[in-house]
Amino acid sequence: MKNSEIFFGKDIISLDQFNRKSVEKVFATAAKIKKTPTKKLLKILPGKIVGLMFFEPSTRTFSSNSAAVKRLGGQTVEYQNPLSTSSVVKGETIEDTTKMMEQYCDAIVMRHPIVGTLKKVAEVADVPVINAGDGIGEHPTQALLDMFTVFEKFKHIDNIKGLIVGDLLNGRTVHSIIKCLSIFPNNTLYLLSPKQLRLSNKDLEEAKKRKIKLIEIKSFEEIPADCHFWYWTRVQKERFTDKQEYEKLKLNFILTKKLVDKKAGKNTLIMHPLPRVGEVETEVDNDPRAVYLTTEAKNGMYVRMALFSLILEDRK
Amino acid sequence: MKNSEIFFGKDIISLDQFNRKSVEKVFATAAKIKKTPTKKLLKILPGKIVGLMFFEPSTRTFSSNSAAVKRLGGQTVEYQNPLSTSSVVKGETIEDTTKMMEQYCDAIVMRHPIVGTLKKVAEVADVPVINAGDGIGEHPTQALLDMFTVFEKFKHIDNIKGLIVGDLLNGRTVHSIIKCLSIFPNNTLYLLSPKQLRLSNKDLEEAKKRKIKLIEIKSFEEIPADCHFWYWTRVQKERFTDKQEYEKLKLNFILTKKLVDKKAGKNTLIMHPLPRVGEVETEVDNDPRAVYLTTEAKNGMYVRMALFSLILEDRK
Amino acid sequence: MKNSEIFFGKDIISLDQFNRKSVEKVFATAAKIKKTPTKKLLKILPGKIVGLMFFEPSTRTFSSNSAAVKRLGGQTVEYQNPLSTSSVVKGETIEDTTKMMEQYCDAIVMRHPIVGTLKKVAEVADVPVINAGDGIGEHPTQALLDMFTVFEKFKHIDNIKGLIVGDLLNGRTVHSIIKCLSIFPNNTLYLLSPKQLRLSNKDLEEAKKRKIKLIEIKSFEEIPADCHFWYWTRVQKERFTDKQEYEKLKLNFILTKKLVDKKAGKNTLIMHPLPRVGEVETEVDNDPRAVYLTTEAKNGMYVRMALFSLILEDRK
Numbered sequence: 002m003k004n005s006e007i008f009f010g011k012d013i014i015s016l017d018q019f020n021r022k023s024v025e026k027v028f029a030t031a032a033k034i035k036k037t038p039t040k041k042l043l044k045i046l047p048g049k050i051v052g053l054m055f056f057e058p059s060t061r062t063f064s065s066n067s068a069a070v071k072r073l074g075g076q077t078v079e080y081q082n083p084l085s086t087s088s089v090v091k092g093e094t095i096e097d098t099t100k101m102m103e104q105y106c107d108a109i110v111m112r113h114p115i116v117g118t119l120k121k122v123a124e125v126a127d128v129p130v131i132n133a134g135d136g137i138g139e140h141p142t143q144a145l146l147d148m149f150t151v152f153e154k155f156k157h158i159d160n161i162k163g164l165i166v167g168d169l170l171n172g173r174t175v176h177s178i179i180k181c182l183s184i185f186p187n188n189t190l191y192l193l194s195p196k197q198l199r200l201s202n203k204d205l206e207e208a209k210k211r212k213i214k215l216i217e218i219k220s221f222e223e224i225p226a227d228c229h230f231w232y233w234t235r236v237q238k239e240r241f242t243d244k245q246e247y248e249k250l251k252l253n254f255i256l257t258k259k260l261v262d263k264k265a266g267k268n269t270l271i272m273h274p275l276p277r278v279g280e281v282e283t284e285v286d287n288d289p290r291a292v293y294l295t296t297e298a299k300n301g302m303y304v305r306m307a308l309f310s311l312i313l314e315d316r317k
Numbered sequence: 318m319k320n321s322e323i324f325f326g327k328d329i330i331s332l333d334q335f336n337r338k339s340v341e342k343v344f345a346t347a348a349k350i351k352k353t354p355t356k357k358l359l360k361i362l363p364g365k366i367v368g369l370m371f372f373e374p375s376t377r378t379f380s381s382n383s384a385a386v387k388r389l390g391g392q393t394v395e396y397q398n399p400l401s402t403s404s405v406v407k408g409e410t411i412e413d414t415t416k417m418m419e420q421y422c423d424a425i426v427m428r429h430p431i432v433g434t435l436k437k438v439a440e441v442a443d444v445p446v447i448n449a450g451d452g453i454g455e456h457p458t459q460a461l462l463d464m465f466t467v468f469e470k471f472k473h474i475d476n477i478k479g480l481i482v483g484d485l486l487n488g489r490t491v492h493s494i495i496k497c498l499s500i501f502p503n504n505t506l507y508l509l510s511p512k513q514l515r516l517s518n519k520d521l522e523e524a525k526k527r528k529i530k531l532i533e534i535k536s537f538e539e540i541p542a543d544c545h546f547w548y549w550t551r552v553q554k555e556r557f558t559d560k561q562e563y564e565k566l567k568l569n570f571i572l573t574k575k576l577v578d579k580k581a582g583k584n585t586l587i588m589h590p591l592p593r594v595g596e597v598e599t600e601v602d603n604d605p606r607a608v609y610l611t612t613e614a615k616n617g618m619y620v621r622m623a624l625f626s627l628i629l630e631d632r633k
Numbered sequence: 634m635k636n637s638e639i640f641f642g643k644d645i646i647s648l649d650q651f652n653r654k655s656v657e658k659v660f661a662t663a664a665k666i667k668k669t670p671t672k673k674l675l676k677i678l679p680g681k682i683v684g685l686m687f688f689e690p691s692t693r694t695f696s697s698n699s700a701a702v703k704r705l706g707g708q709t710v711e712y713q714n715p716l717s718t719s720s721v722v723k724g725e726t727i728e729d730t731t732k733m734m735e736q737y738c739d740a741i742v743m744r745h746p747i748v749g750t751l752k753k754v755a756e757v758a759d760v761p762v763i764n765a766g767d768g769i770g771e772h773p774t775q776a777l778l779d780m781f782t783v784f785e786k787f788k789h790i791d792n793i794k795g796l797i798v799g800d801l802l803n804g805r806t807v808h809s810i811i812k813c814l815s816i817f818p819n820n821t822l823y824l825l826s827p828k829q830l831r832l833s834n835k836d837l838e839e840a841k842k843r844k845i846k847l848i849e850i851k852s853f854e855e856i857p858a859d860c861h862f863w864y865w866t867r868v869q870k871e872r873f874t875d876k877q878e879y880e881k882l883k884l885n886f887i888l889t890k891k892l893v894d895k896k897a898g899k900n901t902l903i904m905h906p907l908p909r910v911g912e913v914e915t916e917v918d919n920d921p922r923a924v925y926l927t928t929e930a931k932n933g934m935y936v937r938m939a940l941f942s943l944i945l946e947d948r949k
Binding site for chain 1: 679680681682684708710711712724725728729730732733734736737738
């Protein structure tokens with residue numbers, strides 16, 4: 002069996018589908034595509050059409066998918082926010098809308114506000130479906146691009162020590178990253194969040210079964226030396242009933258140049274899924290270890306190119 | 318005269334433009350394109366740009382046109398709902414907006430809420446214009462794709478016996494289908510609708526001149542055996558002043574598995590232009606005769622590819 | 634130094650960047666592209682992606698840019714009005730949004746409602762940025778396409794006598810045209826506007842330094858014979874506190890067939906950036922000298938193609 006057969010024609014709905022071999026295949030493909038000349042890439046998906054169905058606002062995920070398809074020589078059929086402007090208005094079910102799209106397209110990328118929609122959609126669709134985020138569910142391609150960024154830097158994705166800061170309760174990317182790192186041995190994640198936004202007990206229990214080591218810490222003081230990566234996320238104001246509590250806590254979790262100088266290692270990657278709204282000071286942007294505005298974002302495109310290529314490329 | 322000259326550089330505004338020869342040309346071209354390898358299709362419209370101007374919500378017609386152009390190697394310039402987001406806001410006339418678009422594009426596909434707009438637009442435009450639906454006027458490409466689906470199955474489009482159910486008064490597709498079938502000899506359509514939504518006397522009179530046989534029936538009991546196709550449409554709630562009357566009638570016109578088992582022939586195509594909002598039970602979807610979610614929708618793309626190819630392809 | 638090196642990898646933010654040599658290069662490139670066969674053009678930008686970020690409604694500039702990229706074989710990633718539908722909603726800064734886009738794209742075209750935004754964006758971006766209009770600031774590509782239209786007709790862009798009518802105070806295109814004509818010797822512009830919408834004293838002073846001759850006139854009577862071009866713009870109702878005054882003045886500045894017959898020269902180009910809302914009568918449209926709906930609009934695409942080609946084309 003060729004490696005590409007792991008993916009050809011398959012859906013990407015959750016990180017639960019992945020094992021060591023398939024994650025490594027995605028990373029190897031992304032790395033290869035990143036080095037391939039522009040014009041050669043155009044020969045990978047000529048004549049393929051990917052439907053981008055975004056039922057929720059998104060610029061980052063939408064545009065990196067759009068660019069990824071086009072850089073491979075494919076084309077897109079695009080919807081943004083059709084909940085208010087399309088057949089959905091006329092009362093069509095998501096299943097019917099999906100069946101319609103798949104008549105025209107070779108694959109579908111969908112973002113939807115309701116958890117579980119993508120699983121349902123993948124069941125009815127005959128073409129491959131890629132989950133671009135469903136509510137507070139999963140966002141598997143974001144986790145893959147983040148962990149690819151770590152892998153690309155350190156050349157391994159086991160024996161990693163990482164720090165995740167912010168909203169661990171609701172952050173779908175955080176959940177997907179924990180799953181991804183659980184696939185590989187000897188990984189440790191330090192978790193720092195307001196107590197209202199700690200990882201749920203259920204998620205903690207599940208992680209134990211997976212054998213990833215999760216260590217909750219309470220302050221910047223406890224951040225260990227030499228993390229491979231720091232992963233900052235937004236502390237979501239709307240989750241707090243006590244706004245003063247929010248304002249107080251928020252200040253405790255702002256990433257500053259001072260903190261980087263004090264606690265980050267020489268090679269620590271400083272990451273964030275973006276958009277940010279104040280929790281990472283712009284003074285950090287030019288630190289060579291900060292990759293959120295550059296490599297991490299760009300890898301979003303390359304990892305998606307890897308997935309499209311693995312799922313859709315004809316191999317004679 | 319080569320057949321392609323019937324279409325090259327021409328508008329598609331109404332089925333009134335079509336005769337036996339031109340409909341057969343569209344069908345033959347669609348059938349041929351359907352069998353052509355993906356990469357070969359890309360050589361048909363390289364460098365051609367089609368403007369998709371949709372002044373009314375649409376996902377189905379919009380995306381099948383977008384995919385059709387791109388599968389032929391062409392490109393699109395796309396607007397959705399620009400009535401609220403564009404130059405139209407600044408008070409520009411539809412004629413000026415069209416003249417602008419044609420400077421950038423090789424053809425224009427337009428949907429507009431007002432009947433007759435497409436005729437007006439085609440008059441001012443120097444590039445070919447395709448009507449993608451103007452209010453309750455016509456929707457010629459929908460009728461062509463529906464009748465192509467019948468032709469593809471039975472290999473003829475004369476001596477056809479069809480059933481149309483639902484809103485015959487306002488359904489623009491229904492009007493276009495009647496015109497299309499009138500072009501060929503010995504066709505019979507059985508019409509079933511609430512009495513408020515019967516075909517208008519004017520339309521019935523006109524059909525008589527065209528020599529298509531229209532037979533109005535009053536209930537499912539009267540559906541004849543061995544129809545070539547059943548064509549279901551939405552009964553539009555908004556047309557009824559008496560909502561109880563609507564609810565009662567609606568129930569009489571729901572397509573169920575039971576009805577299919579009882580009244581459909583072995584080869585009867587079960588069709589619907591979609592979206593549906595309850596008038597076709599999902600239990601019918603997996604019946605092999607049901608083509609609304611599959612072949613019929615897919616043929617929408619192929620018939621549009623046929624038209625773009627006939628209208629735009631350079632032939633040296 | 635090859636001429637193309639003037640532009641390769643550069644931003645286009647203001648006409649202040651241009652000199653005689655660079656304007657002539659744009660015009661020569663646009664003229665050459667206009668004569669190049671469609672399929673050959675596709676070889677200029679294959680594999681290049683241009684991000685179109687329009688934070689303000691636009692159909693004309695948006696679609697001419699979209700078509701320009703695609704006619705050169707490139708692809709676009711497109712946003713329209715993301716101020717209400719995207720990461721911007723989540724509170725992201727324009728700098729972060731730009732940094733994100735440039736990870737996926739080879740260049741960015743942006744329209745933004747706030748003056749000066751494009752300059753700021755170009756400073757943070759590592760890919761070339763093209764200003765597609767920032768508030769009442771500049772709209773350099775519009776001025777270039779307009780002056781290319783004059784150049785194409787008369788084969789020179791010095792010794793030109795032009796007339797500009799309408800809102801000279803707020804019209805960003807007018808300001809850019811004055812700058813463009815100032816680059817070449819012996820140009821004269823006659824300016825006609827309601828006194829509330831006269832060119833500001835600051836702009837008049839600046840023009841003096843630039844050595845373009847500006848002559849304010851007060852009525853149609855004073856329009857000189859044999860202008861090379863007439864450039865009409867919209868008198869903006871919203872600038873007037875006295876609406877009666879507006880209505881009165883507006884009537885004084887409507888371009889009619891009668892005025893063309895009386896005052897235009899045999900070769901005078903009749904121009905308008907569009908959209909128009911009544912200030913140019915449709916009776917003028919078919920006059921062979923009227924180019925606003927045809928050549929002028931089409932040149933918008935060709936000048937943008939020229940700029941994309943100069944900025945982005947790989948030259949081995």
